Amino acid sequence: GDSVTQMEGPVTLSEEAFLTINCTYTATGYPSLFWYVQYPGEGLQLLLKATKADDKGSNKGFEATYRKETTSFHLEKGSVQVSDSAVYFCALVNTGFQKLVFGTGTRLLVSP
Amino acid sequence: DVKVTQSSRYLVKRTGEKVFLECVQDMDHENMFWYRQDPGLGLRLIYFSYDVKMKEKGDIPEGYSVSREKKERFSLILESASTNQTSMYLCASRGEGGYTFGSGTRLTVV
Numbered sequence: 001g002d003s004v005t006q007m008e009g010p011v012t013l014s015e016e017a018f019l020t021i022n023c024t025y026t027a028t029g030y031p032s033l034f035w036y037v038q039y040p041g042e043g044l045q046l047l048l049k050a051t052k053a054d055d056k057g058s059n060k061g062f063e064a065t066y067r068k069e070t071t072s073f074h075l076e077k078g079s080v081q082v083s084d085s086a087v088y089f090c091a092l093v094n095t096g097f098q099k100l101v102f103g104t105g106t107r108l109l110v111s112p
Numbered sequence: 113d114v115k116v117t118q119s120s121r122y123l124v125k126r127t128g129e130k131v132f133l134e135c136v137q138d139m140d141h142e143n144m145f146w147y148r149q150d151p152g153l154g155l156r157l158i159y160f161s162y163d164v165k166m167k168e169k170g171d172i173p174e175g176y177s178v179s180r181e182k183k184e185r186f187s188l189i190l191e192s193a194s195t196n197q198t199s200m201y202l203c204a205s206r207g208e209g210g211y212t213f214g215s216g217t218r219l220t221v222v
Contacts, residue, residue: 004154036213043116043202043213044155089154099145099170100204100211104154 002027006090006103013080013110021075021106023064023090031092033057033066033073034100038087047075047088080110115139118203118214125221131190133217135203143206144186146170146178148199149216155202161186193221 007022025031032051036044048057053068062077073090090103119134137144143162147155157170159178167178175197179187186205190197198221203214 041215043215044204045213046210049210098206099157099160100155102147102155104152 002031002092002094002101004090004092004101004103006088006106009087009105009107011106011108013108015082015110015112016079017110019075019077019080019084019108021088021090021108023073023075023103025071025073025090025092027071027092027094027101029095031094033064034091034093035062035064035073035075036089036091036102038089038105040086044089080108082110082112084108085110116203116205116212116214118201118217120217121215123217123219125190125193125219127194127221129190129193129221131193131219131221133188133190133201133203133219135186135188135214136184137186137205137212138184139205139207139212140183141205141207142183144180145204145206145211146176146186146188147202147204148172149202150199158188158201193219195221197221 003026034049035047037047048059050057050066056065064075087105087107089105091100116137145160146158149155161167161180177189201217204211
């Protein structure tokens, strides 16, 4: 079945550092790809998405590019802030009923 | 904005109790979902519903049931709570704009 693999955490960075969180997927067909963020004590919020190969999703300084050849959707940000500390989930939705399939989540800790 | 409201943020229940987790959405979405979130496992789908009185098992339905009597409300039921059901439970609904998640219910079974 469909699956998402993302890097183990926690990722610990200093403020203004460059962030990469790796995500790869296995799926039949042409899934849509998502990054969700969960701030402490809250539910999940959609951060960005891409619906087809070579699409780039972006929001709040975060970016991810849908790479079909490497089945990847890595999350990047050029300069992280303390307020970016959260858990980040990579996810996909395939054709058909479109159930979201999640990775295990990566906790990001940003220190001043 | 779509709102998905889960009735309790924190619950503590005893082993063997019947537990109801309630979820209400306000945008007339047909599709609703219950996920369970555990560290290192991410979110796993328990049950989903694509219409009133319709339900489908997700990836980990054992020990759970659901009820969808009205379009806006989707309830998750633990028939006889066990300690391995201690977890964070997230409800979501899906419309044309995508998924919206509730804030979650952290359930502890003692």
